[in-house]
Amino acid sequence: MSKELYANSKDDAVYSTSFGVPFPHHPYSAQRAGPTGPLLLQDTYLIDALAHFDRERIPERVVHAKGGGAHGYFEVTDDLSDITYAEPFQKAGYKCPVTVRFSTVGGERGSADSARDPRGFSIKHRTDWGNWDMVANNTPIFFIRDPIKFPHFIHTQKRDPQTNLGAGPDASHFWNYLTQNPESLHQITYMFGDRGTPDGWRHMNGYSGHTFKFISKEGKITYTQFHYITDQGVKNLSAEKAGELAGANPDSSQQDLFEAIDNGDYPSWTVYVQTMTPEQAEKFRYSILDLTKVWSHKEFPLRKVGKFVLNKNADNYFEEIEQVAFSPSNLPNGLEASADPVLQSRLFSYPDTHRHRLGPNFNQLPVNQPRTFQKGSGCPFLAGNFQRDGNMAINNQGNRPNYLSTIRPIQSVSVPDEDFKSTHNYTGVVTKKMEDESLSVQTEEAKKHDEKIWEGASYIYVSGIQDIDAEQPRALYEKVYDDAAKARFIENVVGHASSIKQPGLKEQVAKYFGQINDDLGQKVAKGLGVSY
Numbered sequence: 001m002s003k004e005l006y007a008n009s010k011d012d013a014v015y016s017t018s019f020g021v022p023f024p025h026h027p028y029s030a031q032r033a034g035p036t037g038p039l040l041l042q043d044t045y046l047i048d049a050l051a052h053f054d055r056e057r058i059p060e061r062v063v064h065a066k067g068g069g070a071h072g073y074f075e076v077t078d079d080l081s082d083i084t085y086a087e088p089f090q091k092a093g094y095k096c097p098v099t100v101r102f103s104t105v106g107g108e109r110g111s112a113d114s115a116r117d118p119r120g121f122s123i124k125h126r127t128d129w130g131n132w133d134m135v136a137n138n139t140p141i142f143f144i145r146d147p148i149k150f151p152h153f154i155h156t157q158k159r160d161p162q163t164n165l166g167a168g169p170d171a172s173h174f175w176n177y178l179t180q181n182p183e184s185l186h187q188i189t190y191m192f193g194d195r196g197t198p199d200g201w202r203h204m205n206g207y208s209g210h211t212f213k214f215i216s217k218e219g220k221i222t223y224t225q226f227h228y229i230t231d232q233g234v235k236n237l238s239a240e241k242a243g244e245l246a247g248a249n250p251d252s253s254q255q256d257l258f259e260a261i262d263n264g265d266y267p268s269w270t271v272y273v274q275t276m277t278p279e280q281a282e283k284f285r286y287s288i289l290d291l292t293k294v295w296s297h298k299e300f301p302l303r304k305v306g307k308f309v310l311n312k313n314a315d316n317y318f319e320e321i322e323q324v325a326f327s328p329s330n331l332p333n334g335l336e337a338s339a340d341p342v343l344q345s346r347l348f349s350y351p352d353t354h355r356h357r358l359g360p361n362f363n364q365l366p367v368n369q370p371r372t373f374q375k376g377s378g379c380p381f382l383a384g385n386f387q388r389d390g391n392m393a394i395n396n397q398g399n400r401p402n403y404l405s406t407i408r409p410i411q412s413v414s415v416p417d418e419d420f421k422s423t424h425n426y427t428g429v430v431t432k433k434m435e436d437e438s439l440s441v442q443t444e445e446a447k448k449h450d451e452k453i454w455e456g457a458s459y460i461y462v463s464g465i466q467d468i469d470a471e472q473p474r475a476l477y478e479k480v481y482d483d484a485a486k487a488r489f490i491e492n493v494v495g496h497a498s499s500i501k502q503p504g505l506k507e508q509v510a511k512y513f514g515q516i517n518d519d520l521g522q523k524v525a526k527g528l529g530v531s532y
């Protein structure tokens, strides 16, 4: 437990009501009509305490409900000024505060940290030019490439509508979905391997998975993916140990991170990008908008950018971690979302769910508030806009006009050069040209390339997979996993799928894996006791 917690033997605070008036009685007291009579409505203190208690819970995250995190800093060690004009990447040495949250995906808020599941890996960078959120996972690929499938797949891991049972006693829904949607093979082959149960959050890598676009000062685009490589080394739990921890200590990863930071053993990750020019992207064997694929490190080597370090635990978990709201749409100018349809849909989904989970002013909560909105933060500009009021408006922008006024006009920020400005307008940037021209968030060049890439990716809406889709999971199973890892992988799959009750589905699970390797399919069938 926290050393600080035990060091503080006395709290300086005076016990008070929620309106700040010292309470002149014992905290357990309540007003009643006589020694045994009913309670009094005039007991504002009791009513205030109970009414607040009644409202303590906010909705848990619909996915990634179980997690934990900490604060620290991000530092640029190698600039990217040749490929982006994004301010945070211009100079080595640039540093900004971060809040990071790690999580599992499918489980509820009290579920086990050691579950076989991807891990969320989110970083909120509070840069001098606004917030940049990287909402990543510890797997470089994902289950889907069609966003409409996300609710379907997630529902297979939630409680059954009739029995109210989770997936444990019967994995039919989970495998029924997967066998119908075989583009999940790569992610599943990864997740049922050793990396599916990381030994705590400190010992895993993070990956953007999606392709993003850097925009240079000249308006050129460079496609990119981000990698966060753990400086603690990758360490995984055996399936047995993960199962044991799920019962004995469901908060094992939370405890491991908290105690490491509390002991001054600050975890860090080195940040890299993989980059690709549009010309390379057009020739690339796979679509760069297909989230079920990785880019070969040999062909597209990692380029170092910086590091982040976690050196401060939250003082208050709810305020600083439960209420943190990450959005893949929070991007600095000079870094843009690609046309990956899953990423595109996430641009909508996160701010939308935050409005539901935390309210319309979620960005005004201290943990989410961009430093650019804070006077005296040392940022090169003070942010302002025309959003006002709503629940819990705690930074309502003072007496700044609440419309685009010429009486006290809001300033516009400069953009790289005039030519670029004419084709590339930004959200939040007010220019004369913006009033005259239709709104565009892409350069003409970027649009052209996106269209080409998009054509190449049109097969993503075809259900089922083509053999090209089996290549990477096949390589993972055949070349990356040694014999012992292969055996563990099969054991994990068989262990999970053996609870399937739906007749005929076990055979389909074997065939699902048979798509990447026939011998694997046969072994899964044998393990499940079905014919192949």
Ligand code: HEM
Pocket: 060, 061, 062, 063, 064, 067, 101, 102, 103, 119, 120, 121, 122, 135, 136, 137, 142, 146, 147, 148, 150, 207, 208, 209, 210, 324, 325, 326, 342, 345, 346, 349, 350, 353, 354, 357
């Ligand atoms: C959390 C939606 C795909 C990473 C969430 C949340 C939603 C969501 C609604 C809850 C956010 C909150 O309440 O704060 C979606 C949709 C997806 C998708 C609709 C696809 C169509 C992905 C992918 C990744 C990812 C591909 C990683 C590459 C995360 C992470 C969190 C999260 C890390 C937890 C954020 C936190 O710690 O607060 N997602 N997601 N998601 N998602 Fe996704």
